[in-house]
Amino acid sequence: MAAGRRPPGAEPWLDWMVLPTVGVLAVVVGYPVVYTLVLSAQHYNFLEPEPARFIGAANYAQLVADRIFWQALGNTAIYTFGSVLAAALLGLVLALLVETYASPRMRLVRALLLTPWAVPFVVTAFLFRYMYLQNGGVVNAVLLHAGIVRAPVAWLNNASLALPSVMVANVWTMTPFFFLLLSAALAGIPNEVIESARVDRARGMSMIVGIKLPFLRSALLVGSLLMVISNFNDFAKIWATTQGGPGYATTTLVVYVYRLAFENFQFGYASAMGVVWLLLLMGFAVAYLRALRLR
């Protein structure tokens, strides 16, 4: 065999043809990640004229003892998983309903159901902020008129109600994504499968649970993973509605990192939090992809 020639069937570990891609990834992904890691081990405050100085793991030690960090982490988990679960369920129900009652009129319904997905997140946030207003908000006006509440409710200014209220806005935005995804998956179920299930007298819930849901599993898993990552990083909706308040009731990791980095200019500490945030997301993504592969 000539020198340098690969044995047949052997996969190269690194082919020179992929080097340009590796180079681009190193610049746009690798550099920011490495620089964040470096910053996380430094005391670096933009307001201090002194240069950054190495402090080892001190930022991480501070993070472990930071009560607000843990509250923000908890809020992030509730906001992310709660919203994704609710939106997935709603999207599923809507997709099944629209498929069951398919008709030319349903095209209009389908288009209307997709509208929230087309609204920019910041617009959604302001829309819900004004709808939730304690004085003059449409939500309170409707509830008061219907006699459901006796006094206006402080939806965004009550420590217990603020997070669920923001989640409702989030679910409103996200449901069309699941509706669209699951409608496409439902359309992809082979007719033969549906027909043979009907021959076996599968109807209604038995058809949905026994036949359709297994076909939707992949779409649900992939869609949920995408939305979990997207919600973990969701800043616009929370900042525009509550700015993380009242108190820290709606402060998620991304809001807390923003406050640390761009209000207090503590870039070192904010970077340490960013590293933890990155690791959490990577861990979740790996576990999720493994679950998908094991299926």
Next chain:
Amino acid sequence: MSPGVSLASGFGRVACAAVAVMAACVARAETVELTFANWAAAEGTTRPAIEQVIKDFEAAHPDIRIKSEAISFTEIARQLVLRVRSGNPPDVAQVAGNDTILVALTGKLEPLDSFVTGDVKAALKPGSLDALRYKNQLIAFPWTQAPAGLWYDKALLQKAGLDPENPPKTIDALMNALAAVKRSQPDVIPLGLDTTNRPFAMQSNWPWMQTFGATPIGEGARGADTPQMKAYLTWMRELAQKGYIDPGRKIGEFRPLAAQDKVAFLWDQVLLQGVIQSANKMSDADFYKRWGVTALPTGPSGKSYTFEGGHQLVMFADSKHKQAAWTFIQYLATSPAALRAYTLGPGASLPPLAKLPDAELARKLDTPVIDAFATKIIPTISPPPFGASFASGSTAVMAGVQQAVTGTEPIDAIAKSIQQQLAK
């Protein structure tokens, strides 16, 4: 015409054109462009006025062009610090409150001591430069003065059975007045207070804390876990529980409501008059008939306090046109044209000058509102402890205020939690 003459004529034309181009280039080289970062151009009330002032300045100084960069009030400090760090600051910027010190902390502001000569200094109100010194250097020049007072809608007070000419002087009297307003007009917000979580809200609430004797941060501070701070937080909770305040709104969100007679008392700066009149087109006479302003009601400390929320102008050390920048700063703050069009116009603030340049401008300050500010409110000014710790501390303190206002957690626990955050 002979070919020789034609050739000479052609050369002549080319030479003339070359000279014209060179002259234009020289003229262009002499014109300097200044970047001016400000929020006056970002707000509907003040945008036309600041644009007019800039146009007037450029007409008066044809060698200086101004590139106005509109940045919102909430964003400006963040953007200026980031621009300084990336080596791209503007020449001049509008700043206020804690933001002035934050930007100075970067060490990239040009000291103004060499520009503020004896004449300029003598024209200013006594003490107006005192709070603008950092590390013994003058780091900003006063543009407007805008202290806060307790504004009250006389008609709403009258409807509530209160004496519209005798606003509350103590916290207890204020609580009685708020109860009367709430009882008689349930759709009116009895008291407009900014309870958002941002440094400006902390600045706005600082005088209320002070009148309770609370000083959570600053030199000689007692911290947050004190009886005074707990008394303040308890009072804030009472305001919210009784429906006297509408939590979560920025001060700017109360102003349009005030213009629609939906707010009885409003803790706001002198510029409120301009905003209300701009919104509802009320005449001066009608405004003074409808609105009054007084000092903060006194709490357990027995003293009244307020903050000075005026705007300043800063010059950046990296500016290549410092003299032109100073000319612009001086024009904005002291020229009769700018005072007329902006400071005393929609800005509705007080100029930093001890004496106004003409009688017409002086007449603009001869109003009941300005009189109330001069005699009752300005003497109670007490500057908050601005600095880096004020910015980070305000996040902790205002989060605690929000917890007190909107939650049920015991006040003792909230005060302790604020203190833990401040101690970090």
